[in-house]
Each structure stands twice: as structure tokens, then as C-alpha cells.
Amino acid sequence: MATNFTPFISLFGGALIGLAAVLIMLTLGRVMGATGILTGAIVPGSFQERAWRIAALIGMLSAPGLLYLMTGTWPEISIVVSTPMIIISGLIVGAGVTLGSGCTSGHGVCGLARLSRRSIVAVVLFMLSALSTVFIMRHILGEAS
């Protein structure tokens, strides 16, 4: 399924993601990683540590509704794989981000911005891995796209 190239809105959205990362560092002194925020919210820990992460999660969840109120349209979500594949993918992503200590936001934004060696390695590896996976699924195994 083809999607439109949207350089300007994507750059703007990216800038907002960067702004969120800078704001959380300025106020709470933390990196803005989706994996860390979710994990820190669900595993046992001090109330203080869990509370801000839960507040951040609620903020994330309210974003599509806010956009709907402002623009009248929901963010587009086109699922292009089967339900079993979503389940498998969820389990694999959960395992990978836990072992790798982060995902696209933690390593890919905050880590790169800090020029962290671990994050640079992680980003190169997960990008190459995702590229190879999509190539294999679409062009070798010939999954419908």
C-alpha cells in the first residue's frame, strides 16, 4: 500500500517530538524514551518514579483526541499485516526493547542527541534489522503490501 511523501508535516511532527524530549530534560532531567516510560510505569517502583511516567502516558493517549478536536480528523492508522503478525511483532518488540534498553525515541532521538555510543550502535542495528525484515517479508516471501 503506497503512502504519500509528507516531508513538511513529518519534519514538524519530528520537531515536536524533539521539543518534548528537551522539555522533559529541562524539567525532570530525564530522557524521553517510550520504552523507559512504559516500563517504569508498569513495574514496581517508588510512587514518585511511577507517577510522572503514568502522567506522561496519559498525555500521549490524549494526543489523538486533541488533534481530532482541533482538525476534525483522527490520525491515519493503516494496518497492513494480519492479527497474528501483530501479536508476534508485539512480543518481539517488547523483548527487543527490554534487552536493548530502548527504542526509536530513547536511542533514536535522545541517545543520538547526546551522541551516546550505545545509542548510535543500537540505531544502526535496529534500522538495518527493520530494513532487512521488510525486504524479506515483502520481496522474498512476497507478503502482500
Place this chain on the structure above:
Amino acid sequence: MRLAVAYLVGLIFGVGISLSGMSNPAKVLNFFDVAGSWDPSLGFVMGGAVLISFFGYRSVLSRSQPLFEPSFSLPTRTNVDMRLASGALIFGIGWGLAGFCPGGALPAVGTGNKSVLLFVLTMTAGIIITRQLDSHFSSKSHTPLGSIKR
């Protein structure tokens, strides 16, 4: 105040994710499909995010402390090990299979889309199972779990 700030930051992050297209699996998969229906948009998302945070961090981290905390809590580990490498490779496989990453999927739960919810639930299960296995095995051997601070 801390909670209000955290909520606002989550909201800004979620609006950025939603506008940018990161929560649309079709767009994410097309970013990686350079040999097919390639859509380079997500390169602009990463570019915008890293640019702002790179310069923003320079300015913020030159302060002696954050506004509402006594000190900055930055990841301290610097060693590149097998655990980091294998975790990143595994994450990439999962990301390439369905087109969801944690940061893209979490805000998208707010749309009420059932597939997104299913992804987030199974991803959460994956996180919990991996942590359990990890604490089980690492009680006998080496390093405890990653740099997620507890």
C-alpha cells in the same frame, strides 16, 4: 507540577508522533521498503526530532540542575555489549514485521484502534516476560537488566 509537566510533555510527544506519521504502520513499513513503495517521510521525523533535541540538550544540560529535580538522571552505561546489539536487532525485526515501535504505538492507543491496543498489550507482555526471564537467569550470572533506572 511534576505531573502536569509530564502530562504536557506526553501530549506534545503524542501530537508530534501523530502528525509525523510514526503511528501509521503503513507509512513506517514504506519507509523501510526502499526496494518497493518507498516513503522517505520518517527520515524527516527523525531529522527534525534529533535536530531540536541535539541543540536543546546542549542548552539544557549546561544548567547545573533541572527545574524540578536536584540533578539530571542520564543513562550511565557506555559499553556496547552483545545484549544491546541483540536487543536492537530483535527490536528491528519486530518493528519491520508490523510497523509499530513503542513510541509510535502508545499515543495511537488514544484513537481506539483495536490492532494498536493489541500490539501495545502484547508488547507489554513481551517486556514483562523478558524482565522475568532476565532476573531469573541473571540471578546466576552477570549483569542485571539494562539502563532502565529503577
